Amino acid sequence: MSLDTVVKDIREEARARADDIRDEAEEEAQSIIAEAESEAEEIVEQREREVERTIEQEREQRLSSAKLEAKQERLEARRNILESVRGSIESELAALEANREELTRKLLADAAEEFDSDAAVDVYGRADDAELIESILEDEAYDGFTDAGEYDCLGGVVVESDSSRVRVNNTFDSVFEDVWDDNLREVSERLFEAKNEHDG
Template sequence: MSLDTVVEDIREEANARAEDIRAEGETRAEEIESAAEADAEEIVTEAEAEVEREIEQLREQRLSSAKLEAKQKRLEARRDVLGEVREEVEAELAALEGDSREELTRELLEAASSEFDEGDDVSVYGRADDQALLESILEDYDGYEYAGEYDCLGGVVVESDQSRVRVNNTFDSVLEDVWEDNLQEISNRLFEQ
């Protein structure tokens, strides 16, 4: 065997080995490329799913926020309407005249007088516009006298130093009690729930 033949055999063997390495490299590159494409598809699919979740979450948040804002506006409107109704009731109470005003004032004074002992010196306060009415009513009560004005819609505030008692029987205090006790019913009637 000649040196040329040995060189040729080594060359052929090296070429064959190089061809095998190249074929293995191509196969490995195809495997890596295929795996990378699969990974990329999975990443894209996961990203799309995450974007969809975020969109849905954002939509839910905005929907909840809009519902809350609408509810707050409804409640605010209801509060405004209830406030207007209350103001109208107060205006009607302040505007009561004649027998109706006298009858209510007498009832409130009578209810307050049960808190005081006979013989007590009792001071009665009331709305400035009701002074003449109160002085007229107080003529029927021994030891009771008009003591001055009290900022209210009507009715009386009655007190005595002897019994250390003060009774607020104003239209305002009665309205407050009635309003608080019946607010739910008033609201239901106004808004028909």
């Protein structure tokens, strides 16, 4: 075997070995690149999921906040409507003429039952009802009852006696307050059911 042949064999073996090393290196590089790309994809997907979660949380928070705000606005609107209805009724009570004397007599008679027959009793009423109250107190049944002046109310009477330390508030306001409180749920249901049916 000549030296040229040996050199040639060594060169070919070195080339083959170099090709093998290059192939292995390329394979390893491809594997590293594939792994890096896979990890990068996972990181991107994870970030996307985190962003989507954050967006969903913010959306839910905003939706929840908007719902709460809408509910508060609805409640405020209902309160305003109820206050308006109540104000209208109070105005009608203040302006009531037809049964005013009959109602005032009834309220005073009911209040009078709380006092002893010999008690000195003061009767207060609305300034506009002063003449009406004075004329009612002229009845014999109200001997010892005195018109004591003005009380800020829609009508009716406030009756009190120092001797018995009793005070009875039989004003239109107090009666209306009781009726309003007792029927508020029903009034509200009727008002807003009717409104919802009309809207629907």
